[in-house]
Amino acid sequence: MSPALGTLEKALRFGEGRRMKRLAEQAAYIATLEPDFQKLSDDELRAKTVEFRERLANGETLEELLFEAYAAVREARLRESDQRIFDVQMMGGIVLHEGDIAEMKTGEGKTFVASMPLYLNALPGDGVHLVTVNDYLAQRDAEWNRGVFERLGMTVAYIENNMPFDARKAAYDSDVTYGTNSEFGFDYLRDNMAISLEGVVQRGHQYAIVDEVDSILVDEARTPLIISGEPTTAAKIYHDFARVVKSLDGVQSKGTKLEDEVLAQEYDYLYDEKHKTISPTESGIEKVERALRIDNLYSPTNTQLVNHLIQSLKAQSLYKRDVDYVVQEGEVKIVDEFTGRIMEGRRWSEGLHQAVEAKEGVAIQEEHR
Structure with missing residues (x-):
């Protein structure tokens, strides 16, 4: 071993030793809380969760609650199965909360160890x-x-x-x-x-x-x-959007906020051919909502519909037949922009390929994730 590696190994061992010492001290402190938790009735122990959540709402952090939360789990475990969580298991539970790997052998109580950080992190x-x-x-x-x-x-x-x-x-x-x-x-x-x-x-x-x-x-x-997605339902959605976007008027973005704000008053959406982006305007959104009989396209319950709209607008304005793709034997096939060759087996993601298929009126293939 080279001197440099030897020094590094010593440094790592020293750091590991310091951490183990800190973990042992924390586990020992949790043990000092046992008498207080043993005095609690079952209802009072259950009420600790309510207390912890109130303290979180008032600004305390999970780290500040860790010792008491782990002591509560230890007491609950003891009452439930007459088994006490050991200090070394407490140490493993702290390690897991800190986002690190705790290596434990079969029979060393992994289930016990995991229950403590699970409880702590479920408090929010x-x-x-x-x-x-x-x-x-x-x-x-x-x-x-x-x-x-x-x-x-x-x-x-x-x-x-x-x-x-x-x-x-x-x-x-x-x-x-x-x-x-x-x-x-x-x-x-x-x-x-x-x-x-x-x-x-x-x-x-x-x-x-x-x-x-x-x-x-x-x-x-x-x-x-x-x-695989549900082909019948998915296909209908793509066809619906392909039909709707054909009635919308789009225009190339000018690239400046002021100019685009003017365009947004006159068009249903703006597109950027260079960056392949789409920006629906208020009038465009209103037309889509009326066509699909939706009250609010951007409500949380319609999240996926927004993606369908964006992909359908991209298919309509940014992806050209015989330039970006060709249609052969009833399939949409991507054309490599650098070589001009057909990229067999390749498909655009996030629903774009299905949107292009709907635009061209060919069979929409199942969407794989």
């Missing part, structure tokens, strides 16, 4: 996720921890394959949701294909703990998640 009320490798573990860990979280006034659920929409949405509305990486991933993709918020199940991605992180983020990360 946005929901947290525990990502594991299979449905069995997701269900098992959710059930193992259910009593602990319920003693603290929190709800727990798990998602699994072939789960009905309403049950899946309810699971995501829980404070803590367990599931596999593929289920979380596919739900994310399906949510991005939904045309309104009523079709969305996830409510955000505030905090997650990944079990078997090497397997999920390294091994399984090599396998793409591909999901």
